[in-house]
Amino acid sequence: MKRHPLDVVSFVAGLIFFGVFAIWIGWKQGSLSMDDIGWITPSLLIVAGLAGVGASLRRR
Amino acid sequence: MATVPRPGHDGAMSDTSSADPDGFDPGRLRTAPMQMRRSRDDRYIAGVCGGLARYLNIDPVIVRVIMAALVVVGGVGIVIYLAAWLLAPEDGVGESIVESHLPRNDKTRMLGWIVAAVLAVGALVGSGPWFGWGWIGPLPLLGIAVLVWVLARPRQGPTATTAPPATPPVPPPPPTAAPSTPSALGDTEDIEDTDTDTTLRTSTADSDTTETDTIADADPRPAADSTASTTTTTRLPPTPPPPAAPTAPPTPPRPPATPRPRNDHGALTLLTLAALLAVMGVMSIVDQTGTDIDGPVYLAGALGVVAAGMLVGTWWGNGRWLIPFGAILTTTLIAVSQLPVWKTGEIKEAPTRSDDVLSSYEMGVGRIELDLTQVEDPAALDGRTITMDNGVGEIDVVLPDTLDVTVSAELNLGHVEILGREANGGDASTQYTDADDADPNVRIEIDGSIGNVEVTRA
Numbered sequence: 001m002k003r004h005p006l007d008v009v010s011f012v013a014g015l016i017f018f019g020v021f022a023i024w025i026g027w028k029q030g031s032l033s034m035d036d037i038g039w040i041t042p043s044l045l046i047v048a049g050l051a052g053v054g055a056s057l058r059r060r
Numbered sequence: 061m062a063t064v065p066r067p068g069h070d071g072a073m074s075d076t077s078s079a080d081p082d083g084f085d086p087g088r089l090r091t092a093p094m095q096m097r098r099s100r101d102d103r104y105i106a107g108v109c110g111g112l113a114r115y116l117n118i119d120p121v122i123v124r125v126i127m128a129a130l131v132v133v134g135g136v137g138i139v140i141y142l143a144a145w146l147l148a149p150e151d152g153v154g155e156s157i158v159e160s161h162l163p164r165n166d167k168t169r170m171l172g173w174i175v176a177a178v179l180a181v182g183a184l185v186g187s188g189p190w191f192g193w194g195w196i197g198p199l200p201l202l203g204i205a206v207l208v209w210v211l212a213r214p215r216q217g218p219t220a221t222t223a224p225p226a227t228p229p230v231p232p233p234p235p236t237a238a239p240s241t242p243s244a245l246g247d248t249e250d251i252e253d254t255d256t257d258t259t260l261r262t263s264t265a266d267s268d269t270t271e272t273d274t275i276a277d278a279d280p281r282p283a284a285d286s287t288a289s290t291t292t293t294t295r296l297p298p299t300p301p302p303p304a305a306p307t308a309p310p311t312p313p314r315p316p317a318t319p320r321p322r323n324d325h326g327a328l329t330l331l332t333l334a335a336l337l338a339v340m341g342v343m344s345i346v347d348q349t350g351t352d353i354d355g356p357v358y359l360a361g362a363l364g365v366v367a368a369g370m371l372v373g374t375w376w377g378n379g380r381w382l383i384p385f386g387a388i389l390t391t392t393l394i395a396v397s398q399l400p401v402w403k404t405g406e407i408k409e410a411p412t413r414s415d416d417v418l419s420s421y422e423m424g425v426g427r428i429e430l431d432l433t434q435v436e437d438p439a440a441l442d443g444r445t446i447t448m449d450n451g452v453g454e455i456d457v458v459l460p461d462t463l464d465v466t467v468s469a470e471l472n473l474g475h476v477e478i479l480g481r482e483a484n485g486g487d488a489s490t491q492y493t494d495a496d497d498a499d500p501n502v503r504i505e506i507d508g509s510i511g512n513v514e515v516t517r518a
Contacts, residue, residue, distance in 0.1 A: 010379035014370030
C-alpha cells in the first residue's frame, strides 16, 4: 500500500465511525449520559463535516 | 526567553512597523487578532504565543501561562490557539493558512475570528461546571485539532503529496511509445498535455528515426505523411527540432497508465477484516475465560477496527470498501443498544411467596410474564417497586384483586393496556393508580422500546 493524497471520503467516514465507536464506549462505561450524547453526536457530525470541507478545499 | 529581533523580518510589516519599543500598550490587544503574526523563531507549536507576545511587546511566558490557563477553562485556550494558528500569517508569509485555502478576501480573517469566538463561547458554556464534560469533553476540540492539522499539513508536504501523481506519467511513455505509436497515430490527434509535453517530445524525437523505417515498409497508408517527414529529416540533418514538433501532438498514448494511487487490490480491506477477526477472537477468548462480553461490545469492537482501517485508508490504501461494513455495524450497534439487556427469550414467573418477587425483570428481546395471583402473602408486597424492562417484545402482568397498584408504563412504539387504560402507537405511555384503600400497594414501572404491554386483574 503506497501513500496517496488524502482521501476525503475515507477520512470523513472513518472519523464518523470512530466517533460513534468512542461515544458508544463512553456511554457503555457510564461516562456519558443520553443528554451528553444528544449534543456530542451533532458536534461529531459538525466536526466531520468541517473536516471534510477543509480537506476538500485543501485538495483544490 | 528572548523576544525576536524585529529587523529580521522584513516581510512582517504590519506588526513590526507600528511596534512601540516602550512597552505594553493595552490598545494593541484590540488589534492583535487582525494584526499579529505567528513567530517563526520563538515557538513551541505554531508560534502563536511567541508572535502575540511580540505584538503586545510583553514576555512570551506571560502569554503562554494565560493560554495554558485558558486551555483548562473549558478548552477555550485550545480554540483560541487553533484559531490563531489558522488565521494569523506566519512571519515572512503573506497569507494565513485559511487565506491560502480560501478565495482571497479581506473579510476572511475577521469571519474566522467570529467563528472562533462562537466556538470558544460554546466550549465555555458547554463545559458548564468546568469539568462537567468529563473525559469526553475535549473530544470535539480534538476534532477541531485534527482539522487544523489537516489544513496546516501542506506546509511541509505539498511537494510530497503532489509529486507522486505527477511523476508516474513520465516513465510510461518511453516503453509504450515505441511499439504503439504507428497505430495510435491515427486516432489520437490532438490531446493536449502540458505536463508531459517536454518528455514526450524527447521520447518521440529519438523513437522517430526507428519508426520511420517500419512505417515505410509495413504500412502503405500513412506512408505519404511519414515519407514527407522522413524526407525532411534526411534532407535537413542540421535542424532536427522542427520535424519533431509537428509529430509531438499526436503521440501522447498515456491513457492506459492512468494512475490510481488508492488502488491497493483490496489489501487494506483484507487487512482490516483480518484484524477484525483477530479482535473478535480475542474478545471471544476473554468472554470464555470469565469476563462476560455482551454482543454489543463485539459490535463496538468491530466498529472500532473498521474505523481505524478507514482512517488508515485516508492516506494508505483504499478504505472505501469498509464504508458498508462501518454503516452496518453502526446501525446494528445503535439498534442493539436500545435493548435493556443482551438477552433473548422468555421470563415466565408466578411466584408463590412475596420474597420470590424480584425487584427487576429484564429482557432484551422476548417476553416477560409475571403472575402475582399466586402470591400467598400479598400484604408483604406493600410499598415495593417492581421494574420491568423489555427491549422488543411483550410484557404481561397479572394482578390479584387484593393488590392495589400504581403503574407507569413507557413504550416507544406499540400497544399499552393497563387495567383497561390504553395507549397506542409511538411514545405510548400510560399511568394508572388504584384508589387509595386498605389494600397493600405495589408500584410497577414498565419500560420498553417496541412491543406490547398488558396489565390485567385476574
